Amino acid sequence: MIWLILLPLLWASLAFISGEGRGKWLAIGGLSGQTWLAFDLAQTVGAGGVAVEHLVGGWGAPLGIDLAADGLSAAMLVLTQCVALPLAVYAGAYYKRGEVAGAYFWPLAGFLIAGLNALFLSADLFNIYVTLELVGLAAVGLVAAGGGAQQVAAALRYLFATLLGSGLYLLGVALVYGGYGTVSISVLTPLVTSEAPRLMWIAGGLMLIGLMLKTALWPFHFWLPPAHGGAPAPVSALLSALVVKASFYLVLRLWIGPFAPLVAAAEWLAWGPAVLGTLAILWGSWQAIRAERLKMLIAYSTVAQLGYLFLIFPLLTGADAVQAGVMQAFAHGFAKAGLFVAAGVFIKATGQDTVAGLAGTVDRLPITLFAFGLSGMTLMGLPPSSGFLAKWLLIETALDRGYWWLVLVVLAGGLLAAVYVFRVLRQAFLQAPANTSLAAVPRTLEWTAFVLAAVSVLLGLRGVELMQLVGVMR
Amino acid sequence: MSSGLLFACVGAILFAMGVAGVVLIAHLLRRILAFNVMGSGAFLILVGLAQRYDFSDPVPQAMVLTGIVVAVAATALALALVRRLHALTGKLELPTDGT
Numbered sequence: 001m002i003w004l005i006l007l008p009l010l011w012a013s014l015a016f017i018s019g020e021g022r023g024k025w026l027a028i029g030g031l032s033g034q035t036w037l038a039f040d041l042a043q044t045v046g047a048g049g050v051a052v053e054h055l056v057g058g059w060g061a062p063l064g065i066d067l068a069a070d071g072l073s074a075a076m077l078v079l080t081q082c083v084a085l086p087l088a089v090y091a092g093a094y095y096k097r098g099e100v101a102g103a104y105f106w107p108l109a110g111f112l113i114a115g116l117n118a119l120f121l122s123a124d125l126f127n128i129y130v131t132l133e134l135v136g137l138a139a140v141g142l143v144a145a146g147g148g149a150q151q152v153a154a155a156l157r158y159l160f161a162t163l164l165g166s167g168l169y170l171l172g173v174a175l176v177y178g179g180y181g182t183v184s185i186s187v188l189t190p191l192v193t194s195e196a197p198r199l200m201w202i203a204g205g206l207m208l209i210g211l212m213l214k215t216a217l218w219p220f221h222f223w224l225p226p227a228h229g230g231a232p233a234p235v236s237a238l239l240s241a242l243v244v245k246a247s248f249y250l251v252l253r254l255w256i257g258p259f260a261p262l263v264a265a266a267e268w269l270a271w272g273p274a275v276l277g278t279l280a281i282l283w284g285s286w287q288a289i290r291a292e293r294l295k296m297l298i299a300y301s302t303v304a305q306l307g308y309l310f311l312i313f314p315l316l317t318g319a320d321a322v323q324a325g326v327m328q329a330f331a332h333g334f335a336k337a338g339l340f341v342a343a344g345v346f347i348k349a350t351g352q353d354t355v356a357g358l359a360g361t362v363d364r365l366p367i368t369l370f371a372f373g374l375s376g377m378t379l380m381g382l383p384p385s386s387g388f389l390a391k392w393l394l395i396e397t398a399l400d401r402g403y404w405w406l407v408l409v410v411l412a413g414g415l416l417a418a419v420y421v422f423r424v425l426r427q428a429f430l431q432a433p434a435n436t437s438l439a440a441v442p443r444t445l446e447w448t449a450f451v452l453a454a455v456s457v458l459l460g461l462r463g464v465e466l467m468q469l470v471g472v473m474r
Numbered sequence: 475m476s477s478g479l480l481f482a483c484v485g486a487i488l489f490a491m492g493v494a495g496v497v498l499i500a501h502l503l504r505r506i507l508a509f510n511v512m513g514s515g516a517f518l519i520l521v522g523l524a525q526r527y528d529f530s531d532p533v534p535q536a537m538v539l540t541g542i543v544v545a546v547a548a549t550a551l552a553l554a555l556v557r558r559l560h561a562l563t564g565k566l567e568l569p570t571d572g573t
Contacts, residue, residue, distance in 0.1 A: 140555075152558050156568060159548075171519065173520070178482070
């Protein structure tokens, strides 16, 4: 389990030492190992039906660091490695030798993945704070990698948002420690009851707001489109598919863990995130429909898709809602990585980042366009994609409780997604103006886009295993 | 009021000032300073609230030490980015057009 954290740290450091732009094979090798480790861990957790624990260096809490993996953590680890491995292959072909934007991609990506893995494995609130910062700082570094004024400005905006978010989270941790004298999630969970002191409510609220800021839930999304839309394609894919999921995972972890009694005591609280999620879906989709730049369209679509993740909060009294949430995280993770990666191919081929510039690409880049369509299918939620499964689970749970308006929101979101996906596809099928020429693009780029998109669709057929895994609780 | 609670109250005020600074101030250097004020506030609360007994609890101090390292790293990154922005645009403020 500890190797899931050490391995990326190791290859990232080696990549940094070996110089600018190097480390591709180190990263691909390391990520292959991590993928195996993650599946192995998921197998152990899934088969044993209990959470796995590890004390780092043999020191127990409170002075040492405890790691723990249950079904939710194992699932997120599998998602992280499975998205990162194809992205590493893609990035290897995407950055040309000596390109400024790719100079520090490998070390930063390694540190980012190490931070993500550590976050999913952490068993105490403070360690989670440290890993949140690791993830945030590495992500800001990746956004700034282009080095242009626009990227640096987007990176700074992102940095302040993420620092503010983790600052609020840290204050929450401080209040929790002041109230209970522990930060271990497993110790804390039985201690907190619905009669918890006012301090706990404040702590919960601060942490929730901080994490929503980091997950870019509407209206805290302002930093996301420039950061994700302006970065190079492999970076956008990493950020949109994985980084925002980390803080969502944390909200989920806290909400079904220590803060569950507070939510049960005041059920209306759970409607706050759901209402914001609804607005995120509507507003994000609307902006995506209007966007002129291709990557901005995909970035706004991320804002919309993140909204679905928060729709599950009023339903969390049952375990099936968690499964719907994780399924949506998987569906969006793979599909959004596929979309950004496909967009990267289009931009490389046409030399411009506009939807209008896509005309005629269907003849020259059929695989990429097919990948874009498949990912779009997942976003819309057509069967048999994982997006369909996620929406199905969500609708089923919502109908069980009689929350029919959530169903309406989910269906409307699917339709709006169809509008912006088809807007891109239609443009690609149009006749190209006579004088356009498309640059040649390495085949690896096209096929990695295809693999990511295909996984997002085919995952729907293997959803049962995933849901069983998520059912294993700490 | 015990000294621990006093620390915590001062921490809360500092934190609120810091948050206001990060959100409202346009000048980037002052914003970074505001972030540091915010962090210090959180650390004061962490140490202050934990001092309810006669002996001092080592765990929050270890946490604050870790937190300070994180804050220094974040400040360094922010300063590097601000310097880069200043070199490119000659300004110490973010462009307002949202791009």
